[in-house]
Amino acid sequence: MLRKYRFVLDADGVLLNFDRAWRGCTERVLDRRMEVVDPVYDLGARYGLPTASVAKAWAAWDVTEGWRRVPPIQEGITVARMLLDMGHSVTVLTCLPNEYAEQQRRWCLDRWGLSGAQMIAVRATKKGGLSQCRPHFFADDLLVHCVEARDVMVPFIARIRYCEQEETPDGIHEFGGLEEAVGSFFRQVGYPLPRLG
Incomplete structure (x- = not known):
């Protein structure tokens, strides 16, 4: 298995x-x-x-x-749904300003087919959420959160290049999208990755 x-x-x-x-x-x-x-x-x-x-x-x-x-990034949603279908644990760790925004975000995730994913909302730092989840894989577009993941010893950290231009430091992998990042992770751990299309 x-x-x-x-x-x-x-x-x-x-x-x-x-x-x-x-x-x-x-x-x-x-x-x-x-x-x-x-x-x-x-x-x-x-x-x-x-x-x-x-x-x-x-x-x-x-x-x-x-x-x-908020509209989906279709590639990201497709990959997250694939991970859920494969039986993996998926948690969305998101920064939001208040509980009302949290309710809207949960509705939005459910709308795009991620009702099976857990959601943790934070106000600033993601360190606590990462320590709670102890993930094998973490993906974020913000370098500050990727560095936080490195600080709490997440094994595979994927920075999804979106808007920031800072150089990515050691211990953090950089990718253009979630499909490429998850594929790299699965190759690293020797897990067969199904084709998405």
Whole structure:
């Protein structure tokens, strides 16, 4: 019988396209097209927006239940569903501002077919969630959380390249998407990976 592994996956930038949803909301509120001026995590700096415009966008996001409407990154959702179908443990470890956002995020994950995945929501650091889950594999688009995973000795850490441009340090693997990352992990542990398409 094949071994079952514990996978912990970030939501935004790995499974869900938060940037697309937030950009669309902001374009409607500010009535102008948004262009990336600096590929960084901070949304104001990314789109060259003043603090007042960012606050206005977040207010509209909250009123329109933005967390519920985030579209999928189809590759990520497909891989996560495949892992669940194979009997592996999948936990979505996500940073969210409040419990209302958590409820919307859970609804969104269920909508995209991940009702079998557990969800842990945190406000900032992911160290506690990673220590609780003790995953064999962790994927996130933010370098700071990948470093946290390295600090708590996660064996395989996949940084999914999304917006940040910092150099990836030793002990963290960099990939263009979740399918490539999971494939690399399974090859490393000698686990047969089924074809997705």
